[in-house]
Amino acid sequence: MMPTPPLARSAFALEPGLIYLNHAATGVLPIRARDAVVEAVQRHAAGGVLAIAAQEQAAEVTRERVAHFIGASRDDVAFIRNTSDGANILARGLDWRPGDEIVISDNEFGANAYPWLALREYGVVVRMIETARERMTPDVLARLMTPRTKVVSVSWVSFADGYRHDLGALCAVAHDGGALFFVDAIQALGAFPIDVGALAIDALFSGGHKWLLSLPGLGILYVTQALRERLSVRLPGWRSVENIWNFLNYDQPWAPNASRYESGAQNLLGAIALRHALEVLSEADVTKIAEHVVKLTEYLVDRLASLGISAVSMRGPGISSGIVTIWPRGDDPTEIGRRLQHKAKIVTTYRPNGIRLSPHGYNTFQEIDAFVDGIAVVR
Numbered sequence: 121m122m123p124t125p126p127l128a129r130s131a132f133a134l135e136p137g138l139i140y141l142n143h144a145a146t147g148v149l150p151i152r153a154r155d156a157v158v159e160a161v162q163r164h165a166a167g168g169v170l171a172i173a174a175q176e177q178a179a180e181v182t183r184e185r186v187a188h189f190i191g192a193s194r195d196d197v198a199f200i201r202n203t204s205d206g207a208n209i210l211a212r213g214l215d216w217r218p219g220d221e222i223v224i225s226d227n228e229f230g231a232n233a234y235p236w237l238a239l240r241e242y243g244v245v246v247r248m249i250e251t252a253r254e255r256m257t258p259d260v261l262a263r264l265m266t267p268r269t270k271v272v273s274v275s276w277v278s279f280a281d282g283y284r285h286d287l288g289a290l291c292a293v294a295h296d297g298g299a300l301f302f303v304d305a306i307q308a309l310g311a312f313p314i315d316v317g318a319l320a321i322d323a324l325f326s327g328g329h330k331w332l333l334s335l336p337g338l339g340i341l342y343v344t345q346a347l348r349e350r351l352s353v354r355l356p357g358w359r360s361v362e363n364i365w366n367f368l369n370y371d372q373p374w375a376p377n378a379s380r381y382e383s384g385a386q387n388l389l390g391a392i393a394l395r396h397a398l399e400v401l402s403e404a405d406v407t408k409i410a411e412h413v414v415k416l417t418e419y420l421v422d423r424l425a426s427l428g429i430s431a432v433s434m435r436g437p438g439i440s441s442g443i444v445t446i447w448p449r450g451d452d453p454t455e456i457g458r459r460l461q462h463k464a465k466i467v468t469t470y471r472p473n474g475i476r477l478s479p480h481g482y483n484t485f486q487e488i489d490a491f492v493d494g495i496a497v498v499r
Contacts, residue, residue: 123415126408127481131400139466139487144279144307144443144478147333153396157335160392175388182395186340189398189406190324191315195377198341199386203306206325206341207235207273209381210302213351214270218243221269223261223299227251229279232304236273251278255434258289265297272299276314277307280476281433282417282443284308288319295320300347306330306339310397311413311442311480313406322347328390331442331480333397338390343378357383401481409481413442416479416488420444423492432474447474448495459498466491 131150134140140148163171187194200206222236226248236246247264249256256274272294277284294301303324310331316324324342328334353360353374359382361372374380421431432445447453457470469476
């Protein structure tokens with residue numbers, strides 16, 4: 121008998137018959153979050169600023185929920201628009217000198233690449249790990265770092281193939297070498313548990329619309345107090361200061377917490393959605409969600425092997441995640457993915473370099489069977 125998913129399917133309003141295996145692209149908003157956003161929009165339509173005041177208060181509850189979800193203090197959490205914002209705040213806020221180095225992997229999504237590459241105009245050296253040859257493991261990172269390495273930034277889980285990095289071990293190596301350690305968490309946060317304090321991560325950033333099951337346009341940035349003392353505010357606004365309601369006091373200091381990196385009006389609807397999505401995830405227990413998605417993806421890999429289809433993704437203890445990319449040899453993965461979506465209502469990401477599947481905590485083994493059976497038919 122197949123185990124019951126930790127996230128109840130009834131918590132979502134998915135179209136009947138739809139098999140959604142694409143959370144690495146965009147997650148599915150839970151009914152609870154949807155209803156809360158609809159109610160907030162209705163109140164906004166009826167009362168304007170009267171509704172906004174309540175939404176501002178609700179956003180602070182979300183900040184508290186985010187902090188608890190990642191093992192942080194609320195003072196260390198800022199709201200951002202997206203993952204790219206988080207990387208840019210960090211990249212632009214540090215004091216760089218020509219010859220300073222950053223270490224990243226050469227298969228990073230652009231959100232954790234372009235903000236660092238843009239610093240080359242200031243003489244900063246971006247050192248890339250060649251992932252076709254080796255991954256960012258503690259040994260590889262220790263070998264690549266030099267006394268000039270100032271930052272190591274890594275995706276917790278690689279968007280392309282689902283490789284999950286050992287954050288604790290990498291952070292220890294970075295710190296031993298005198299570097300800061302930053303994490304792009306968007307492809308794992310919500311599917312895997314994390315305690316940023318226990319891991320001693322200096323900063324973590326993520327959008328909310330993938331595994332966190334929220335809406336696009338709102339993300340989170342975690343910045344330790346120690347890092348805030350070094351990280352300048354390069355994109356200030358009226359919400360960056362200590363007393364945001366003292367509008368004409370331009371000489372006041374920055375806010376004492378991470379909200380100093382929030383420049384202007386917030387995505388309050390996004391904050392409401394994120395709060396309720398976090399509640400749904402927490403009630404299901406993210407540790408159980410992680411166990412479930414790894415079992416689903418292991419089952420997927422085993423079933424595909426019976427068709428002679430191998431996973432492109434590296435798999436194994438500690439590195440498997442909720443993402444599996446496959447490439448049916450001799451077939452066009454884009455065409456297969458398109459046929460599955462239109463004929464069998466199975467939603468994945470399909471590109472010329474493979475089909476990427478990313479099930480969450482409510483997906484079932486029967487849905488994995490449906491995908492495997494479907495791919496055998498449409499090939």
